[in-house]
Amino acid sequence: MEALLAEPETAEADRLHAATASLLARATSDMARQEFIALLASGQRMLGALREFGTVHCSVGLHRDDVGGGAEPLFSLFTIAWRDTATAPRAATAARAVTASDGHRHVEYLELPCGPLTISEVLRGPATERALPPLPLLQIHAHLPHPDCKRLAVLTVSTTAVARREEYRALLRGIVDTVSFEDPLGAAS
Template sequence: MTQEAAEQPPLRLVIDDSARDPSSKIWYALPAGYLNVPIDALDPEPGSEQETYLQQAMELVLGLAPEDQRDRYTGALRDVRFMAARMRSEGVIACSLGMHYADNGTSAMSVFTVALKDIDWAPAKITAVRAVALRESTENVELLTLPGGRPASISDTLITTPDLAGVPGQDLYQCTLYIPAPSGTQLGVLTLSSTAVGSRKHYRDMMAGIAHTVSFHDPMPEIERAARGDGPDGTGGIAGDIASDFG
């Protein structure tokens, strides 16, 4: 080991509570800079305890808002709830917001979503190709080979959003991963969206790295063994693998 390698701090993995949720059906790793957005909490069932908590939180936010801005805050909170409901209706089960530095030194924000769709059974490679081919505006299509020889596909594109409520439209970068589950009856769809179109290469490379961490079976036992240094070679191999995925 070189001195430079020895001085590098060990990779720190932060494990979200959702990774230990027994109802989870898909697992993945994100690089630093992403914050989980609780979609379920923003779109609770009517009459539920969660809805009461959300209403109390919204009232607290509105109570702190300047009086002349409360209508604006009310509209923004309503839009957030609408967006959360829309995402859930489209099969989105997880959402994260990311903040990073763009190539020009400014801050860049991205939205990362995960959807899990039920599909008719087909060979995994056919599913990966078919999914990306059905997109209306697909560019830069590439087939990926994930650990274990699993197939996946990735594509990205630039779209222009329409003008909304006095806000001018702007270019939006989108990169999407399609990863068939081993069962052949589910498809993971992972999408990143960002207005930092100049960073598209960085985001595409990052999404390819994320693809290599996706699992449809619980990886926590293996991760916990690696954290204890119980890997086959006496080291934590999972951490090294994830570090490699994200460069």
């Protein structure tokens, strides 16, 4: 996200320019270059909106359907966001995260080495914007309260492959098993 949202005249902006210059040089026409630039700008706007909501990491997944054998690739988005919370015990914060009226379903409460957390699903209706496909969006959230009891890490996998909910749930469970709130660099950072 940092590279795509870099301020002009910074090292990050220079790296983005170098990466996109090679892609633009390979474009087959001026129209293809313009389309690429427009898509990049659109992606930057979307990432900017995600950042405004506390998102600090975003990964895009595009993979074949190993289970269903479908010809179309499956698309997913994985994000990590921070949310400020009222100071409370971590277990209460994890439980409270899924009791809001956001339509959380299939709620699980887990105790892992990183602490208590909840995993839940939200199914959003088809998008009404023309630029988005008219498909329902499945979002699987993991809510992990930080040990300081003032913040909540929200890990989310989003996909339109609603029929693959169990596989995406298992994927998110595997990710949260690796979470730690310790600084791997220690005091050196």
